[in-house]
Amino acid sequence: MWLMFILSSITIILCSIIMLLATFLSKKSIHNREKTSPFECGFDPKSPARLPFSLRFFLIAVIFLIFDVEIALLLPIIVINQWSNIFSWSLITIFFLLILLIxxxxEWNQGALEWAS
Known part of the structure; x- marks a missing residue:
């Protein structure tokens, strides 16, 4: 049992080292104007390669994802009610909702929820 574990560990470590070495040895470190410029059929680009992105939109999207995941974590509380007593279920639910509200x-006090500033 231990022999199999040791051999597997050595194999994984050796493969990781070989892949890291291959990555470092195969990359080209020469950067010139042609390699760093965006390619558009050999002509100069008509528009910039990077479009401006609203940081406000990104912040609201991240906050939405965080609260969306927390709401998804609330759904199993309904099922847990059947297997636990009412006091512990109420305490866990109130604690979780309190964390959500805080x-x-x-975020509201920091002004992160306002779309236009």
Whole structure:
């Protein structure tokens, strides 16, 4: 049992080292104007390669994802009610909702939820 574990560990470590060495040895470190410029059929680009991105939109999207995941974590609380007593279920639910509300009020006080500033 231990022999198999040791051999597997050595194999994984050796493969990782070989892949890291191959990555470092195969990359080209010569950067010139042609390699770093965007390619558009050999002509100069008509528009910039990077479009401006609204940081406000990104912040609201991240906050939405965080609260969306927390709401998804609330759904199993309904099922847990059947297997636990009412006191512990109520305590866990109130604690979780309190954390959600504190986070919401913090974002509101920081002004992160306002679309236009």
């Amino acid at each position: 986070g919401l009020f913090h």
